[in-house]
Amino acid sequence: xxxxxxxxxxxxxxxxxxxxxxxxxxxxxxxxxxxxxxxxxxxxxxxxxxxxxxxxxxxxxxxxxxxxxxxxxxxxxxxxxxxxxxxxxxxxxxxxxxxxxxxxxxxxxxxxxxxxxxxxxxxxxxxxxxxxxxxxxxxxxxxxxxxxxxxxxxxxxxxxxxxxxxxxxxxxxxxxxxxxxxxxxxxxxxxxxxxxxxxxxxxxxxxxxxxxxxxxxxx
Numbered sequence: 001x002x003x004x005x006x007x008x009x010x011x012x013x014x015x016x017x018x019x020x021x022x023x024x025x026x027x028x029x030x031x032x033x034x035x036x037x038x039x040x041x042x043x044x045x046x047x048x049x050x051x052x053x054x055x056x057x058x059x060x061x062x063x064x065x066x067x068x069x070x071x072x073x074x075x076x077x078x079x080x081x082x083x084x085x086x087x088x089x090x091x092x093x094x095x096x097x098x099x100x101x102x103x104x105x106x107x108x109x110x111x112x113x114x115x116x117x118x119x120x121x122x123x124x125x126x127x128x129x130x131x132x133x134x135x136x137x138x139x140x141x142x143x144x145x146x147x148x149x150x151x152x153x154x155x156x157x158x159x160x161x162x163x164x165x166x167x168x169x170x171x172x173x174x175x176x177x178x179x180x181x182x183x184x185x186x187x188x189x190x191x192x193x194x195x196x197x198x199x200x201x202x203x204x205x206x207x208x209x210x211x212x213x214x215x216x217x218x219x
Contacts, residue, residue, distance in 0.1 A: 020088045020095065022068040024048045029062025029077075052086050058102065069093045070110040071118050076103040076137075084121075091115060103137035105144075124153045125168055140167045141174075150174050 024033070024044050032041040036053035044056070044064060058064055058079045066073045068086055070093060075081060079102025087094045091114045097104070099120050109132060110116040120136060133144035141150055142165045150166050151157030155173030160166045164177035175183075 020069045020086045020093060022050045022054075022066060022083065022086050024050060024064060025067040025072070026065035027062075028064075030059030031062055031064045031075075032057045032059075050083065052083055054083050056081050056083075068095050070108060070114070070116050071095050072107045072109075073097065074105040074107075076105070078102050079104060092117065095119070096121065099136075099138065101138065103135060105133070105135045107133045124172065125151070125174065141165060 024031075024046055027044050027046055031044040033044045033048075033050060034041045034055040036051055041055070041057060050056075050066070056064060056066070056075055056079075058075050058077055060077055062077050063079075064075045066075065066083075068083075069088060073081075080100040081102070081104065082098040082100070083095070084098050085094055085096035093110065093114070093116045095116075095118045097118075097120045104120060106118060106120065108116045108118050125138075132146055134146070134148060135142045135144065141148060141160060143160050143162050145162050147162070148160040149157045150160050152168050152172045152174045154171055158166065158174060158176050160177055165180055166174050166177060167180070169175055
């Protein structure tokens with residue numbers, strides 16, 4: 001009886017918790033993947049199934065589109081990412097991505113009655129997203145839809161809404177959309193002065209930590 005009960009629980013758990021399907025939907029240029037357990041990279045093929053811990057590299061003028069359940073991830077040129085979690089439990093999809101370099105666009109469109117939790121992670125910046133679409137390159141954030149709570153390792157989080165942008169500055173804080181708008185309207189500083197009014201930003205080094213989390217529930 002106990003064995004039968006254990007087997008029943010195991011089967012039900014398997015029905016509720018399962019690996020999410022992930023495939024390479026489109027490839028342009030030089031895109032390579034390294035599947036879990038493999039030691040070398042190989043050319044990505046459209047329609048190929050990918051799994052948790054798969055590494056994806058895109059070359060110069062190359063990009064890949066990855067479809068994972070209701071989430072679509074577009075890896076821009078010169079991007080290196082790892083799929084660290086691909087899972088579906090009941091009506092909730094969980095997808096975690098470690099972005100080491102480059103730029104990604106994430107779009108989430110779950111079916112009615114389901115939820116999606118998609119995160120893009122690294123070391124310094126954290127952005128919690130309530131929406132369906134954003135782009136991030138480890139330094140600059142642009143929100144296409146929804147609202148993002150964005151913050152560096154110093155300073156408070158700020159809200160970035162659709163059509164707005166923010167970035168990591170030299171102090172480790174993030175700029176406000178208002179600062180970015182004002183900065184874009186300012187005339188360039190005289191050549192050789194090194195001066196600049198408004199928010200200041202420098203490119204983030206490869207390996208800089210950040211986290212982007214997207215939680216969306218269809219209505």
